[in-house]
Amino acid sequence: MFAKLILFDIQLFITLNSLHSAACDYLFIALTQLGNSWVAAPILVFVVIRFLPKDKRVRIIVVWTGTLALSGMGNSLIKSFVQRNRPPLFFERIVERSDAQAQQIKHHMRKSYGDDYPQIHLPGRVLRRRSFPSGHTNFSFSVAMILVLFFGAGLWYVFLLAALVAYSRIYLGIHYPLDILGGVITGCLFTAAAVIPAKYYLIDNKSSGDSVT
DSSP states (O other), X not given: OHHHHHHHHHHHHHHHHTOOOHHHHHHHHHHGGGGSXXXXXXXXXXXXXXXXXXXXXXXXXXXXXXXXXXXXXXXXXXXXXXXXXXXXXXXXXXXXXXXXXXXXXXXXHHHHHTTSOOOOOOOSOOOOSOOSSOHHHHHHHHHHHHHHHHHOGXXXXXXXXXXHHHHHHHXXXXXXXXXXXXXXXXXXXXXXXXXXXXXXXXXXXXXXXXXXX
């Protein structure tokens, strides 16, 4: 069962990764940068300064920073525990592996692709280890959750941008679809678990009737 799930994940990755063009290479190399904290941080600081109450800005920045740090650390711990190889290293080593799971995967891949495994499209930086869950996806969905929890469901479209960042990781050949799903789950759950109580007790300060929104 697990081998079939991994096989499906690999086949879906191959299908999605094969859909590429020169223009999209530039687009997704640029979009994937939004999953880096050093790119997103200035944008979030601008949002705080421009749209949120002056007397609550310091607390909001502390909550946002702490939430993103905790979500990222939780995601990184899972990466270290799972130790899944990324697609480039997987395809380099699968031929040499002889364990039962690898044999089953190779058997099904030969049925679909013959003896020549598909070539991965790798237009950007090549990464090989710590694949699950996707860190860029975790970060982008954490940011999207923060914005929606603070500004309301009317900002739902930020999840579309987060989804594009997540898809860029498959397009660039360095994450599987299951890695992306894992990043979505960790980003949303860890962020909600941190932000909801922090916003209620530290930002909105319900005892005094204040609210950000």
